[in-house]
Amino acid sequence: MTIGSEDVLACRDLCVSLGGHQILVDIDMQVRRAEAVALLGANGSGKSTLVKALLGLVPISAGTVWLFGEPLSRFTQWQRIGYVPQRGQSSVANATVREIVSTGRLAHRRAFRRLSATDRAVIDESLERVGLSARAKDPIGILSGGQQQRALLARALASQAELLVMDEPLAALDLDTQKSLTELFGTLTSDGLSILVVLHGLGPMAQIIDRCVMLRTGHKVYDGPLEPSDANGTGGHHRAAPGPEPYLPDPGLVRPLDTGEGH
Numbered sequence: 001m002t003i004g005s006e007d008v009l010a011c012r013d014l015c016v017s018l019g020g021h022q023i024l025v026d027i028d029m030q031v032r033r034a035e036a037v038a039l040l041g042a043n044g045s046g047k048s049t050l051v052k053a054l055l056g057l058v059p060i061s062a063g064t065v066w067l068f069g070e071p072l073s074r075f076t077q078w079q080r081i082g083y084v085p086q087r088g089q090s091s092v093a094n095a096t097v098r099e100i101v102s103t104g105r106l107a108h109r110r111a112f113r114r115l116s117a118t119d120r121a122v123i124d125e126s127l128e129r130v131g132l133s134a135r136a137k138d139p140i141g142i143l144s145g146g147q148q149q150r151a152l153l154a155r156a157l158a159s160q161a162e163l164l165v166m167d168e169p170l171a172a173l174d175l176d177t178q179k180s181l182t183e184l185f186g187t188l189t190s191d192g193l194s195i196l197v198v199l200h201g202l203g204p205m206a207q208i209i210d211r212c213v214m215l216r217t218g219h220k221v222y223d224g225p226l227e228p229s230d231a232n233g234t235g236g237h238h239r240a241a242p243g244p245e246p247y248l249p250d251p252g253l254v255r256p257l258d259t260g261e262g263h
């Protein structure tokens with residue numbers, strides 16, 4: 001089985017079982033270079049599990065994952081991937097914000113070497129980009145939830161990865177911050193960064209998402225582009241939480257149900 005030369009991430013027939021239950025069933029998907037793909041679906045549909053399986057963080061029961069063209073089992077270039085886990089999964093309360101962001105540079109440093117001037121500049125710029133420069137010396141544990149999320153994003157930015165995998169990165173962030181980070185992600189994808197992002201609602205991210213993959217009870221039920229009318233971001237919540245009725249594989253499902261505009 002071959003994968004596309006532009007694919008930075010791909011999986012075929014991916015199955016995951018946890019605790020005796022099959023969580024993901026025969027998932028095929030890919031993320032291409034410079035593409036931003038949203039992973040959508042109701043609570044418990046398997047989005048986080050899929051992301052973790054793609055990164056080798058949970059065991060795969062069947063199927064294959066490729067990262068940058070290498071099978072997951074042989075992949076070693078983890079510096080090419082930045083991962084922003086779901087909030088609350090990676091807090092180290094006593095570390096300072098700067099220390100957390102500095103760990104994003106680990107893959108670039110040689111063992112036992114201090115941070116280089118380049119490392120420090122990248123860390124400073126990453127803190128600046130998420131608006132946390134003034135909080136750099138604070139222990140991360142005293143920051144608000146949204147500020148902690150920004151620190152995790154800064155760590156991913158500091159890694160200068162080619163693929164960012166993010167699990168609800170904008171949850172708990174105010175709208176202005178969501179917009180400015182979306183703008184930043186848009187600039188980075190224009191420069192060749194690829195993004196796979198778990199979202200509950202598209203919100204401002206609709207502006208930069210090229211394609212969405214929707215899961216329902218562990219099955220992929222949609223993989224396609226956003227409709228042009230989705231670019232205003234109003235449709236995401238409807239898209240992210242399909243109702244209990246049988247799924248119709250119709251891209252119309254990704255159309256906003258209520259744009260709030262009168263007739």
Ligand SMILES: Nc1ncnc2c1ncn2[C@@H]1O[C@H](COP(=O)(O)OP(=O)(O)OP(=O)(O)O)[C@@H](O)[C@H]1O
Nearest residue numbers: 018019021023041042043044045046047048049050
């Ligand atoms: N370690 C585990 N053992 C057993 N079941 C698990 C485990 N991890 C996840 N699950 C189950 O897998 C299903 C999918 O969970 P997952 O966290 O992937 O969903 P999600 O789509 O990311 O949900 P949410 O939108 O609520 O974050 C859920 O029913 C969950 O209970």
